[in-house]
Amino acid sequence: MIWPSTPSQTVGPYFAIGLPWPAGPHAVADGTAGAITISGTVYDGAGSPIPDFLLETWQADPEGRFADMWGYGGPSELDGFRGFSRCGFEDGDGSFEIVTVKPGRVTLHGGAIAAPHIDVSLFARGMLHRVVTRWYFADEEEANATDPALARVPPERRDTLLAKPVDGGYEIDLRLQGEGETVFFDL
Amino acid sequence: MTEAQTEPRQIYEPIVDTPTSYVREGPDIHPPLDSPGYKSTQLRHPKQPLVYLPQGLTEVTGPALGPAVILGELDHDLTRQHDGEPIGERISISGRVFDTEGKPLRNTLVEIWQANACGRYRHRWDRWPAPLDPNFSGAGRCLTDDEGRYRFVTIKPGPYPWGNHYNAWRPAHVHFSLLGRAFAQRLVTQMYFPGDPLFPYDPIFNSVRDEAARERMVSRFSMHGSQPDWALAYEWDIYLRGPGATPFESAL
Numbered sequence: 001m002i003w004p005s006t007p008s009q010t011v012g013p014y015f016a017i018g019l020p021w022p023a024g025p026h027a028v029a030d031g032t033a034g035a036i037t038i039s040g041t042v043y044d045g046a047g048s049p050i051p052d053f054l055l056e057t058w059q060a061d062p063e064g065r066f067a068d069m070w071g072y073g074g075p076s077e078l079d080g081f082r083g084f085s086r087c088g089f090e091d092g093d094g095s096f097e098i099v100t101v102k103p104g105r106v107t108l109h110g111g112a113i114a115a116p117h118i119d120v121s122l123f124a125r126g127m128l129h130r131v132v133t134r135w136y137f138a139d140e141e142e143a144n145a146t147d148p149a150l151a152r153v154p155p156e157r158r159d160t161l162l163a164k165p166v167d168g169g170y171e172i173d174l175r176l177q178g179e180g181e182t183v184f185f186d187l
Numbered sequence: 188m189t190e191a192q193t194e195p196r197q198i199y200e201p202i203v204d205t206p207t208s209y210v211r212e213g214p215d216i217h218p219p220l221d222s223p224g225y226k227s228t229q230l231r232h233p234k235q236p237l238v239y240l241p242q243g244l245t246e247v248t249g250p251a252l253g254p255a256v257i258l259g260e261l262d263h264d265l266t267r268q269h270d271g272e273p274i275g276e277r278i279s280i281s282g283r284v285f286d287t288e289g290k291p292l293r294n295t296l297v298e299i300w301q302a303n304a305c306g307r308y309r310h311r312w313d314r315w316p317a318p319l320d321p322n323f324s325g326a327g328r329c330l331t332d333d334e335g336r337y338r339f340v341t342i343k344p345g346p347y348p349w350g351n352h353y354n355a356w357r358p359a360h361v362h363f364s365l366l367g368r369a370f371a372q373r374l375v376t377q378m379y380f381p382g383d384p385l386f387p388y389d390p391i392f393n394s395v396r397d398e399a400a401r402e403r404m405v406s407r408f409s410m411h412g413s414q415p416d417w418a419l420a421y422e423w424d425i426y427l428r429g430p431g432a433t434p435f436e437s438a439l
Contacts, residue, residue, distance in 0.1 A: 001288075001289060002287050002288060002429070003285065003287045003288075003289055003426045004216065004287065004399075004400065004403065004426065005212055005216050005217075005287055005374075005426050005427065005428050006374065006376055006403050006404065006425045006426050006427070007216060007217050007218060007376065007395045007400050007401070007403060007404060008217040008218065008374060008375060008376050009218070009362075009375070009376045009377040009391060009392075009394075009395075009404065010225075010375075010377075010391060011362070011364075011375045012362060012377075013310070013312055013313075014300065014302075014308040014310040014312070014313060014362075015300060015362065015364075016310060017300050017308060017309055017310050017324065017325055017326050018298055018299065018300030018325070018326035018327075018328075018362065018364070019298060019300070019364060021255070021256050023255065044230040044231055045229070045230035045231065045232075045234075046230050048230075050231070052312075056373070058245060058248075058249065058250065058370045059245065060244070060245065066244065066245075066248040067250060067251070068248035068249060068250075068251075069248075069249055069250060069251035069294070069295075069368055070205055070368065072205045072244070072247070072248050073244045073248060082250060082255065083250060084249075084250035084252065090310065090311070090312060091311070091312065106243060106244050106245060107244075108241075108243040108244065109207055109243070109244075114243055114244075114245070117245065119245045119246065119370050121370075121373055123375055124231060125227055125231075126225070126226075126227025126228050126229075126230070126231035127220060127228070127231050127232070128217070128218040128219070128220060128222055128225065128228065128391070128394050129217045129218060129220055130373065130375065131220070131233060132240070134240075148241050148243075149240055149241055149243075152238055152239055152240075152241070153238050154238075157235070176230070176231050176232070176233060177230060177231070177232065177233055177234055178234070181233055181234065181235050182233070183235070183238055184233050184235075184237050184238070185237055185238050185239070185240035186211075186237035186238065186239050186240060187209075187240045187242065187246060187370075187371055
């Protein structure tokens with residue numbers, strides 16, 4: 001028997017009383033070698049920064065292994081690696097910053113190899129369900145060229161998924177709607 | 188929900204039973220991001236079509252977040268987080284977290300947040316004239332046990348007005364956040380209480396278009412689960428999507 005899924009509802013305006021926690025934006029332990037920041041701003045369809053959103057990320061370590069709860073895919077051996085980050089803002093300027101390490105390439109079932117990427121969920125008031133996107137890295141041109149998921153994205157929109165190198169890490173914005181709308185995935 | 192369905196079911200074995208993909212849910216399970224009755228969706232829904240994402244390891248894995256966010260033994264009891272007790276109707280909310288094949292999800296994080304008995308959130312954006320309760324913060328968290336069970340003790344939240352339209356009121360609800368065991372299973376939703384007279388008027392509740400699907404967001408009152416001289420009980424089971432049919436989807 002198959003049971004139907006419980007439907008999604010909006011995270012609403014008041015999630016900040018429950019979900020964010022101080023270390024949430026850190027996907028790696030303090031002092032992890034090679035740690036980087038990934039920062040950006042989230043915009044709505046009017047081009048205005050969104051003051052209230054919850055952003056979560058999930059990724060492999062530099063070896064392509066996960067801090068998965070069951071050790072699936074071979075557990076990460078990077079000390080203190082959580083691979084998950086959560087930023088939540090109740091009244092921000094639209095910007096976020098997470099601290100992590102650049103993920104490695106992940107071998108997929110069937111032998112294909114994914115380019116380094118981070119899975120991203122975005123929740124907010126006015127969104128009845130999360131939207132899912134991925135961050136790739138603009139300086140991984142060779143790996144990106146053969147990534148099975150990027151291959152499905154219309155070439156003229158791929159740029160919205162590419163984090164650009166900046167001092168100390170990378171930068172990428174999310175645009176929910178309109179000009180330069182971020183590619184969101186059907187997962 | 189029958190008695191038979193609440194019997195313990197198969198428990199996942201780590202690794203061996205880890206799905207290699209999750210079922211595609213289709214457009215009718217969750218509410219559409221573009222739901223004009225809920226005004227704030229207007230500028231916050233993508234207009235471009237979603238792009239099909241072949242599921243890989245990143246989507247079928249997920250974090251073990253419990254140790255990072257669960258601070259203590261009383262995190263599940265919202266009535267014991269302060270020196271005094273909150274005002275309101277003391278209740279328990281319990282249930283099980285399953286995947287859509289009916290397998291319980293053990294050791295997975297359940298987080299809740301809610302308004303107080305007057306319908307006021309302890310949040311600086313909530314300014315409607317109802318009193319805050321010094322003994323109520325309104326947030327809790329717990330991990331499911333080996334049978335996928337969670338349990339919270341709290342007070343029943345009140346309904347509250349919001350600015351969506353004239354005389355708009357939210358039915359009483361508790362926000363739920365579920366990590367599942369995989370990125371693909373992540374779910375944020377709201378649990379409602381049975382028989383709420385505000386259901387027909389709420390565009391968020393009704394953004395789920397199918398009546399049977401809306402019912403899956405409504406808890407049931409349990410006389411059996413209520414504790415004499417202490418608390419009434421509400422029960423609510425949550426279903427996160429289960430394994431997909433194609434084991435090696437990412438190779439396609």
